[in-house]
Amino acid sequence: MKRLVSLIIVTVILALAVSPAAIASPSCSCGQSPIIFLSGLGSASLVRDAGTQDEQRLWKIDEAYLVSEFLKLAPSVPKLIANGDYDAFGDELIKTINTVFGDLALDGDGVSSERVTYELREYTSGEHGLDRDYYFAYDFRISPFETAALLKTAVETVKELTGHDKVSFKASSMGGVIAMAYLSAYGTEDIDKIVFINCPILGTEVAGELFTKQLEINKDALIRYGEQALPALDNDPIAAILYAVIEGLDISGIWDMLLLTADFFIDKLGEKVLNEAVIPIFTSMPGLWAFVSDLYFEQAKGAAINTETQAGLLSKINDYHYNVQNKASEILNNAKADGVCIYIIAGYDMQRTPLVPSYLNDSDGTVDTKYASVGAVVAPIRETFADGYTQAVDFSGINYISPDNHIDASSCALPDNTWFIKNMLHCNNHDGHRELYRLMFESDTQLTVFSDARYPQFLQNDKDNNTFYEVVPFENYTPMEQFMISPTLLNLVTLIAFLMKNFSILLIG
Numbered sequence: 001m002k003r004l005v006s007l008i009i010v011t012v013i014l015a016l017a018v019s020p021a022a023i024a025s026p027s028c029s030c031g032q033s034p035i036i037f038l039s040g041l042g043s044a045s046l047v048r049d050a051g052t053q054d055e056q057r058l059w060k061i062d063e064a065y066l067v068s069e070f071l072k073l074a075p076s077v078p079k080l081i082a083n084g085d086y087d088a089f090g091d092e093l094i095k096t097i098n099t100v101f102g103d104l105a106l107d108g109d110g111v112s113s114e115r116v117t118y119e120l121r122e123y124t125s126g127e128h129g130l131d132r133d134y135y136f137a138y139d140f141r142i143s144p145f146e147t148a149a150l151l152k153t154a155v156e157t158v159k160e161l162t163g164h165d166k167v168s169f170k171a172s173s174m175g176g177v178i179a180m181a182y183l184s185a186y187g188t189e190d191i192d193k194i195v196f197i198n199c200p201i202l203g204t205e206v207a208g209e210l211f212t213k214q215l216e217i218n219k220d221a222l223i224r225y226g227e228q229a230l231p232a233l234d235n236d237p238i239a240a241i242l243y244a245v246i247e248g249l250d251i252s253g254i255w256d257m258l259l260l261t262a263d264f265f266i267d268k269l270g271e272k273v274l275n276e277a278v279i280p281i282f283t284s285m286p287g288l289w290a291f292v293s294d295l296y297f298e299q300a301k302g303a304a305i306n307t308e309t310q311a312g313l314l315s316k317i318n319d320y321h322y323n324v325q326n327k328a329s330e331i332l333n334n335a336k337a338d339g340v341c342i343y344i345i346a347g348y349d350m351q352r353t354p355l356v357p358s359y360l361n362d363s364d365g366t367v368d369t370k371y372a373s374v375g376a377v378v379a380p381i382r383e384t385f386a387d388g389y390t391q392a393v394d395f396s397g398i399n400y401i402s403p404d405n406h407i408d409a410s411s412c413a414l415p416d417n418t419w420f421i422k423n424m425l426h427c428n429n430h431d432g433h434r435e436l437y438r439l440m441f442e443s444d445t446q447l448t449v450f451s452d453a454r455y456p457q458f459l460q461n462d463k464d465n466n467t468f469y470e471v472v473p474f475e476n477y478t479p480m481e482q483f484m485i486s487p488t489l490l491n492l493v494t495l496i497a498f499l500m501k502n503f504s505i506l507l508i509g
C-alpha cells in the first residue's frame with residue numbers, strides 16, 4: 001500500500017514536471033487578451049563584443065563615443081579648406097562611419113556578425129492588462145520573418161503565462177512590418193486584435209530614395225520641417241519669433257545661400273560617402289529592405305545588391321517584398337475575415353525630411369500616409385484635391401474623403417478600419433491616443449470609423465489638450481490659422497485685410 005502511494009506521488013510529480021503550464025496558468029477569465037507591444041526600429045540595443053572590456057553599444061549608440069570618433073575628423077578640416085581635397089576628407093569620413101557603424105553590416109546571407117548581439121527579453125510574469133503589455137524587442141537588421149519566428153515563441157510564452165489562447169499586438173512603426181510577417185508565416189490562430197500605429201506596411205519612400213542614392217534639399221520643405229519642430233506655434237511667443245526668423249531668412253535669401261553650400265557638399269561628398277559607407281552597411285540589412293516601397297524595390301536591388309555575393313540576402317528581401325508587402329491588402333483582409341480585429345492609424349500633414357525627392361509626399365514625418373494607411377489616395381502635403389475629384393472607389397454613397405479635401409480613404413485595404421490623424425508626428429502618442437487604443441483593445445467586436453462619434457475617420461491632433469477633434473475644412477480656420485498652416489502670399493494678404501478690417505472695427509467701436 002505504502003509503495004502504491006509513493007508510486008502515485010511520484011507519478012503526479014512527474015506529470016507536473018513535464019507540463020508546468022498546466023499548473024502555472026489556469027485559463028484566465030479577464031476577457032482581455034494579453035497585449036504584446038511590437039515596438040519600432042530602436043527596440044533593442046545592439047552591442048558589439050558584449051561582456052568584454054571593449055563592449056560598445058552600436059545601436060542607441062553612446063553619444064560620447066560617437067562624438068569622440070567624429071572629433072577625430074577635426075584635423076582634416078583645415079586641410080580640406082586649404083586644398084579643397086574632398087576625396088581625402090571623404091576617405092577620412094568614410095573610415096569614421098565604418099568604424100562606428102561598420103560592424104552593424106550583415107553578411108551576404110543577411111546574417112549578423114557574432115560579435116554583435118542583443119538581449120532577448122524573457123517574460124516571467126503572467127500579469128497582463130491594458131496598461132501592462134509585453135514588450136517585444138528585436139534586432140531590426142535581420143529578416144522580418146526571422147524576427148516573426150522569435151515573436152511566435154514569445155506568443156506561446158505569453159499564452160502559457162497568462163492562460164489565454166490568443167494575444168493581441170500593438171504595433172508601432174517597424175513593429176507593423178513584424179506583425180505582417182507574422183500573419184504571413186503563422187496565420188491568425190493565436191491573434192485576437194492588432195492595432196497598427198504609423199507602420200510602414202507598404203514601406204516609406206525615403207528608404208527607396210536613399211538606397212537608390214537620391215538626395216536633394218528642397219528649401220520649402222526645409223522651412224516647413226524647421227517650423228513644425230517648433231512647439232505649439234499658436235500660443236508660444238518664442239515659437240512665433242523663431243517662426244518669423246525662419247520666414248525672414250527665406251525672404252532675405254539666406255536659406256538659398258545656405259542650401260547652395262549644402263548642395264555643394266552633397267555634390268562633392270555625398271555620392272562617395274553613400275557608395276563607400278552608408279549604402280554597403282545599410283543595404284546589407286533585410287529588415288531595412290522591408291521599408292523599400294514597391295516603387296523603388298527593383299531599382300534599389302539593381303543598384304545595391306550583388307547577386308553573386310549576396311544571393312542569400314536577395315532571397316530574404318524578395319521573400320518579404322513579394323509575399324508580405326505586395327500582399328498586404330490580402331493578408332489584412334484575410335485576417336479580418338478570420339475574426340481578427342484590425343485597426344490602422346496613419347498620421348498626416350507633417351513635413352518629412354527635406355533631403356529626398358519625395359518631400360511632397362504627405363506623411364507623419366517618417367512614413368508616407370498612403371503607405372501607413374495601406375492604399376489611401378493622398379494629395380501632396382498642404383494641398384487639396386482638384387475641384388471635381390471623385391472618390392476612387394464607390395461604396396454606394398458612403399464618403400471616405402477627408403473634410404479638408406486631402407485624403408481619399410476609399411482605396412485603403414480596410415477603409416472602415418483606418419483612421420487618419422492630422423498633425424500626428426511619427427509615433428508621438430499622448431493620452432488621447434492611448435484612450436483610442438484602449439477602446440480598440442477593449443471592444444469585443446471590430447469597431448469602424450462610424451462606430452463612435454468621438455472618433456470619426458479624420459481626426460485633428462490636439463497635443464495641447466491631449467485629445468482630438470474632427471478635421472475641419474480649411475475655410476473654417478481663421479485667417480491667422482490659415483496663414484500659419486499655409487504661409488502663401490494670398491493668405492498673407494487675406495490676413496492683413498482681416499486684421500485691418502478688425503482694427504477699423506475697434507477704432508470705430
Ligand SMILES: [Zn+2]
Nearest residue numbers: 028030031032
Ligand atoms: Zn486575462
